[in-house]
Amino acid sequence: MNVLTYNVCAAGNSAGTCVRDLTPERRKTWAGQVSALIRSRNVDVASFTEMCYAQVGLLKRALPGYRLVWYGYAKGGGPGREDRCRTLWSDLTPDTVPPDGKTFGIALALKNGIEGPPPLRRLLRADHAPSTPGETIHPRGLLCATGRVGPRRSVCCVTHISDTETPRQIVDLVSAYAGDAPVILTGDFNREPGHNQLTDVYGMGLGQGGYTEVDAEPCGVARRGGEHTTRGGRKIDYIFASEADYRPGGAEVVRTDPELSDHLALTGTLIGTEPRPRRDGGPWRGSYPASERRRRGRRR
Incomplete structure (x- = not known):
């Protein structure tokens, strides 16, 4: 099964690190480049973070047969700033604003459509103190949908978190939604x-x-790592x-030409295992050092 995740930086950002990539000429190539990448790699599940609602329609036209699932949780540009999702993409499509006005968020594209329960769309809570006192806390979200x-059949999820939302929160929400179903969890974890x-x-x-990472096992040796994605x-x-x-x-990190974001697309392949009793954790469960578990316990 082939998976892609891509932070598309579609509204620019306060640091200005991807505004240069959002010129009219480059934006005209966006849907064509991204759809060609998905088709050429026969991607089963694609996920997008920092996406504008306008791009959903553009990608739908470029990817017939895929089901696009959207969750908007903010207005592009952030509190007190212009809605760049509208101003940057309105020259390519008139359909820039959804009924709820949330133009900025995350999305999934599933080759075989969705089935089962309704998608999960969840605005995350800030469950960790910001690194800088008084730092602005931006809305963050989680989107999950079930498809083949x-x-x-797997639960496919995408999230974008900052230092004020913990991965533990994501794991707990996904577990409650997915139950015993297989899970593919993607996105920008900012860690x-x-x-x-x-x-x-x-x-x-x-x-x-309870998760494996697509590029965590080169040459049969498990590790935390992989190529840089920014x-x-x-x-x-x-x-x-x-x-x-x-x-x-x-896994492979892919550059677009021209560049469309200050992130790179991450693609990878997952290989299904034989069905096994749930909660046994797979072949590696129990091998994390007991000393680390004790240290974590003392901190709590």
């Missing part, structure tokens, strides 16, 4: 692989969570999957 990925909070996500003997040289975008149901098949 390869031969099995590099060695961050201690990702211990709640990683399984594979690399943490206390122009600044950080790995903060991930493709995780429940380790009881999938094992990693390799």
